[in-house]
Amino acid sequence: MTSIFEITHKDICGRIGRLETHHGIIETPTIMPVVNPNIQTIKPSELSKFGAEIIITNSYIIYRKPELRERALREGLHSVIGFEGPIMTDSGSYQLSVYGEVEVNNRQIVEFQQLIGSDIGVPLDIPTPPDVSWERAVSELDITMKREKEAIGFKKDMLLAAPVQGSTYPELREKAGRELSCCDFDLFPLGAVVPLMESYRYSDLVDVIVSSKKGLSPAAPVHLFGAGHPMMFALAVSLGCDLFDSASYALYAKEGRYMTVRGTYHLDDLQHLPCSCPVCSSIDAEELIKNEKREELLASHNLYATFAEMREVKQAIKEGSLWELVEQRCRAHPRLLDGLKRALYHSEWIEMFQPASRATFFYSGPESALRPEVVRFKKKVRNFKLDGRVLIRAKRQENEEDFDHVLEFKAPFGAYPLELKETYPFNAEVTDEPDYESLTVALQNTLALMEMNPEAEFTFAYKKEHPLMTQIAQKATLTNY
């Protein structure tokens, strides 16, 4: 593992990083716009103005077209593409997955990427699709990893990416991640996830990301290969993805599709442009639809929207409010909400990486009650030793002096020492009335606290209808608050 990647800020499992290449240092998370060497809706030299620090193109397309190949070998990749910053190249794996074969082998394409001066090259891996048989997933993964490892010998100073495959089998993704982490690779793309995103299978995508990350080193830069819709950046970054790439900005523009963090619109369905970007602030929907430069304008909007969201994600990491952003973004579609719920199944794992203190905790729904902060508190509750008369209350009571200990009760946490109320996460902003799930977690934790301290005499000044109240009534005196 080389040290080309340095992590400077963290929140949840997301991070701000610096990735060093031969053509400069880039800041992650970021997205690499896909540049097709043949068709260019937006000139590569103009991509920087939208915020692109690095782009990706396909070395196989260049390799197959004699005039492009000759030029690339003669002048170098950067001159052919017309971009001065770092360029990553794909290998033809995508064509392999679509057409079943390619006219190049692993050695040829890796050496070609090295020769033309790619900053980050990719071996000819096999992008095994979701839901294939276990046998196929295993055998294709074996070939992929063999090719990836041999590619180390075919390249010189080019950075080398090692795609993590394994279809929708978490065990295989984790195993692949673990095995690849031991070799001298620089970047780890999570491969063959596009079919999951195309069918909105965000829960499965979350499992693929988390299982791969469990295998990989936490210090490794991770690329979610083919992911480029701004609606899922926050979720994917929160689980530890650092790089994204996508041709969507241009492909969508061709089809008249308009990207936003809330989803995709077809331009013909828009009567107002719900965006503040330079395109949408200078033209109205009707003018855009009729404009002869419509495709280019739409591609520009898609890029502006994409990079603005990446800045929003980065800002959230730096200030420690990424959970809040993720929970908001995942309400754009119920399938994304499923993805968030799935991510929270992994709260115990996330908790190992998440910084202990963050900006604030905004409750946004039942999912907030499953956040790592709540999981962490649940473990801590077991260490509270209490004796004598203990008051647990939501709001200040008149007779607090009569008790040996006073604990505050707040969902989704439960009961905690009053002295901690202004500290994170107990300074959480929550709704006036807790949702059922939030109250359930808080009452469970309170019950556990009572059970751990059988000698103490509890008074619980909080009355709500809830199935757990019967059990609590057996361990505490209930009073109104």
Added chain:
Amino acid sequence: MTSIFEITHKDICGRIGRLETHHGIIETPTIMPVVNPNIQTIKPSELSKFGAEIIITNSYIIYRKPELRERALREGLHSVIGFEGPIMTDSGSYQLSVYGEVEVNNRQIVEFQQLIGSDIGVPLDIPTPPDVSWERAVSELDITMKREKEAIGFKKDMLLAAPVQGSTYPELREKAGRELSCCDFDLFPLGAVVPLMESYRYSDLVDVIVSSKKGLSPAAPVHLFGAGHPMMFALAVSLGCDLFDSASYALYAKEGRYMTVRGTYHLDDLQHLPCSCPVCSSIDAEELIKNEKREELLASHNLYATFAEMREVKQAIKEGSLWELVEQRCRAHPRLLDGLKRALYHSEWIEMFQPASRATFFYSGPESALRPEVVRFKKKVRNFKLDGRVLIRAKRQENEEDFDHVLEFKAPFGAYPLELKETYPFNAEVTDEPDYESLTVALQNTLALMEMNPEAEFTFAYKKEHPLMTQIAQKATLTNY
């Protein structure tokens, strides 16, 4: 009631409208940037480029400054301000609320507004703050309404706004709305709500809006006086507010505050600009902080963000997805979520106005289970007459032919005829697993259906842990699904 306001599209209680003035027709909902005749961060003539169709200024400030007053009387308001579109004028009520008195009476200020050519004038009402005594609220409301009614006699062809006051007493707001609706007013500002917004009391704000709206005619244009933060536009519009106004874009800019639909940042805390507007796409956070035109650039950003959100709201109304936008926006802060929860207390009222069919129903959390569509279905359930063997199931069962009726079960609705599954709202996109609140509503409706049809023999192919399952088991055979 004149017919200067025409409603062209509706969703929830929100609407797109056309408001006719002497200086042109504007489309609502929209926001009127506040222009201070003395201090101008952004030139009024440039406001149109951000999307402003109408602005608001203060006639009392003009009235009190001799040189401004003379110019306004000589050249007219539009020339003094430098804006060609419609201009609304406030009356000095704000100064009255801050300083306790003003050097003008109701007749003087109304006639002055008429004389200088204001498009929409406001009488000298008393903005009674929240939480005052009932007696004060009543007596100030009496004075306000007396002044408003007499103002009709002081004006000629100027449109006249009649602020609805009543502090935080819903009865008074509703009564004021009802009484004012009977007179010849053109616009109904809901007054004295700024203190509620400043302290994030969105639940109380919702009550003020809904109670005022209950009194007012549904056809009346409503102005939420002093509201200008984009984070609450969706919620306020969904309850039937058509016009907003705010000086925040400029005042915030002066204090280095950066507005977004997710809340307000202090510029010094920003390391990335989370926005795609022309300002934020052309400069980075550090450059903006150091820029000598920082205040103007920040005011521009605030305006771009504000008008982009208004376009987003309008687009959502036109396509019938305003609920989805409201539910997403209200997750920006737990107090806004409280506001959403409060709005849903009024679902029965909203249901009377909400169009029957909308684009789609995206489930976003427990609040979705309280939406008017669900309330409406609950009423309809009572009309389903069933006999014989009835199967209620979530997923297709093998033995469906053995039953006389097959109903589909889907939270948050409950059981509905299979034939309706592709129609609105049963084509809702929901999460894989229902939240507790959503399942509760669905099981309550299912239980009600069983109770309404005691002759039928029910089989319920759905097993979940839930307190209501015991009751359902008494009325149906439970099977796995």
